[in-house]
Amino acid sequence: MRNTVTLSNGREIPQFGLGVYQVPRGSATEGAVKTALGLGYRHIDTAHIYGNEASVMAGIRAAGVPREEVWITSKLSSYANEYQNPAAMDQMLERLGTDYVDLVLLHEYSPAWKYGWQLLEQALSEGKARSIGVSNFNGKNLSNLMDFATIKPHVLQVERHPYYQQKSLRGYLASYGTVLEDWYPLGHGDRGLLSEPLFAQLGAKYGKSNAQIILRWHIQEGSVVFPSSTNPEHLAQNIDIFGFELADDEMAQIQAMDKNRYLNEYGK
Known part of the structure; x- marks a missing residue:
């Protein structure tokens, strides 16, 4: 599996990955990462406040997959x-046990965001980060960042699913070449969401679960996505979304499901 999206700096980010939010450090994270890499995953999304950065690298080493x-x-x-x-x-690099991180984000908006962004631009220039971006920036905070940034964010990570599609945000980011995660x-x-009849209908047509249909929609929307799981069966099912393609009218039906309804306070 080698589906990638090209960022504005020319780097290709694997479009599908594993998120380790709320996965406990230690054997749970290590095992999930090792299993995922064995299934073909090549993108792991972690964070300092998740507390499991070191466990991510331990899982990579256990899987025997080269860091690069x-x-x-x-x-x-x-x-x-x-x-x-x-x-x-x-x-961060010491916690991860690596010389560089492929992508580093500011995790949330803060009054100190300008200092944080300058830190990321410096990390990029020094080779400590190869791409930079933000998470959970929106509205005026995002436009202020775009005005301030010498290097525009390569990635914006936000809540997004068929009930909350953030269509205007997608259009806004397109002019900057910023990719949505x-x-x-x-x-x-x-x-x-998971029990929507449309997903069951499409799942029956393609031989996929409702969740696989939703994940396939994200992929065809051009987003980067990294569902979280420690269950080997779910990990295998989540990545098994590249052998079929939703038709244009099916994509349109899912797009029509938008309720502009976020499920987390950070998502608004």
């Missing part, structure tokens, strides 16, 4: 007082 073949995303957090900490990037791609297990 795995795209690692992590995030600096204002809650960890990192935006004004000149040593924050070095500390969708968290809560399955609506964080929202029962109403």
Whole structure:
């Protein structure tokens, strides 16, 4: 499996990956990463405040996959007082046990975001990060960033799923070449979303589960997506979405499901 999206700096980011949000550090994260890499995953999304960065690298080593073949995303957090900490990037790399991170994000908006963004631009120039972006920036905060940034964010990570498609945001980012990464791609297990009759109908047609149909929609929308799981069966099912393609009218039917309804306060 080698589906990638090209970022504005020319780097190709694997479009499908594993998220380790709320996965405990240690054997749970290590096992999930090792299993995922064995199934063909090549993108792992972590963060300082998840507390499992070191476990991600332990899982990569256990899988025996060369570091350069795995795209690692992590995030600096204002809650960890990192935006004004000149040593924050070095500390991240030490936790991860690597010389560089493929993508680093500011995890959330903070009044100190300008210092944080300058830190990321510096990390990019020094080769400590190969791409940079933000998570959970929106509205005026996002437009202020775009006006301020010498290097526009390569990625914006936000809540996005068929009930909350952020269509105007997609249009806004297109002019900057910023790629969307969708968290809560399955609506964080929202029962109403997962039990939509349309997904069951399409699943029966293509021999896929409702969740696989939703993940396939994200892929065809051009987003980067990284559902989280520690269950080997679910990990295998999640990545098994590249042998079929939704038709244009089917994509349109899913697009018509938009309710502009976020499921997490950070998503609004």
